[in-house]
Amino acid sequence: MIDRAAVEAVLNAIPDPATGRGLVEAGVAEGLTVTADRAGFVIEVPAARVAAYAPVRDAAEAALKAMPGMSRVSVILTSEAPAPARKASLSREAVDQGRPRAPVPTDRPSHVRRVIAVASGKGGVGKSTVSVNLAAAFARAGWSTGILDADVHGPSLPTMLGLSGQPEYRDGMMEPRRAHGLLAMSVGLLTRSDDAMIWRGPMASQALTQMLTQTRWGTEDQPLDVLVVDLPPGTGDVQLTLIQKTPLDGVVIVTTPQEVALADARRAHTLFQRVGVPTLGLIENMTGDVFGRGGGEAEAARIGAAFLGDLPLHADVRRAGDAGSPLAEGEMAARFDAIVVRVMAAG
Structure with a gap:
């Protein structure tokens, strides 16, 4: 003891x-x-x-x-974040709404060409599963790809990629772990997930900042084509920290077909819309008899975003996640490949 x-x-x-x-x-x-x-x-x-x-x-x-x-x-x-970055300039619209806008982002992880966030308004919609398999699909398409697990209160990337052990430090930078053709970083590699759950909001935001900007995602000779960021559910501190710290090329929103999930997806879209981050599209996950179908496509039309595709409940997805290996072939992998094509077209 x-x-x-x-x-x-x-x-x-x-x-x-x-x-x-x-x-x-x-x-x-x-x-x-x-x-x-x-x-x-x-x-x-x-x-x-x-x-x-x-x-x-x-x-x-x-x-x-x-x-x-x-x-x-x-x-x-x-x-620490530099002092000026902690002060959000208030627009007239933001003051009227009582919600300060996030500062204009001025930084991007070194040697990263595109940063795409994957978000959801609520938990339990399979956002992390989608993030991992989306990143794997980018890699299959020939893109050098990294994935950042920004869900600091519930990191799942180590399990889904079969990773353990702390990253190495070299020249003041963390070296991302390599797995299944991806560069990966997660707070789950820095500390146990039950430790992360007791962190205060500022500590969680600083952990994200460290992983985002102090990880060697690429080099001058070999830049990273795309960094997929798996956000926690909701619209809180971690999302705003990411928006503050780096320009995002867009966000993909994951939802399930039922209205309770769609309403939260709508809120996530509104957050990113207010701070000028384009919604690249919606993915309807867990389509089928249990949760229904079609809600994601209808919501995409309602908010004026692209519908990127649906992903039915499938045992292959569950088995791949439990085994610590993203989908590599089969019907579900092909669906993710098609979604990647649509994401890049939307971006």
Whole structure:
């Protein structure tokens, strides 16, 4: 049983470069979580000091791993958003509606040509399954493709791609994991999913920022053609952080056919429309006798977006996800291939 006081003592033996005090005493170990056999926290520093704190992160991680009974350690180093980016300029329309608009995005992950988000208004519609198989379809079409699991409260990418273990760091950047022809990054590779669920909103947003901008998605010689970003459900902090941080080339919205899901998909479309991100189209997932059919196509027509296709409930999709391998052939893979063609036509 790991004792919190013992963890704090270990961390206080590591000096903060800025103050010389221990990491806990200096307030550097943010959101420290200690459970029966694991511990984790976030180090948030100005962007200019990330390199200086990389050895601190490594020392803290090594010291915690050396504690008897410690089975899992997660130390995330991330940078603060610059002050101007934290202030959203308010348009007349936004003031009238009482909703401040997100700042104009000014950055994009290095060496990434296109960033496409996959969103849904509610959970349980199969958004992550669609994201993984959409990314795999991009790769089959000859595009160099990455996928970022931005669902920081419920990461599923490691399971769906059969990945485990923390990413390597090199020259201050995280190296994405490679699986099934894709470059991949997920908060599930940085910390356990049950740890992520207790993070405060700002910590979740900073984790997304780190994965987005401090991952080596491509190089000057070999840029990434497309980065697929699997967003969490809803219209909250993580979505707004992504919009703030990087220009999006478009969003694909996933819904199921029934009205309760369509209403939430409509809200997601409205969010992206207000901040100037084009909806590339809607995908109707889980089409069939259980949830019905046709609702997604009708909703696409209602909001003036392309209908990208429907995906029936199919055992092959479930088996592929459980096995940690995206679809590679068969009827459902062909449906995703067709959707990729329509996405690029819409974009």
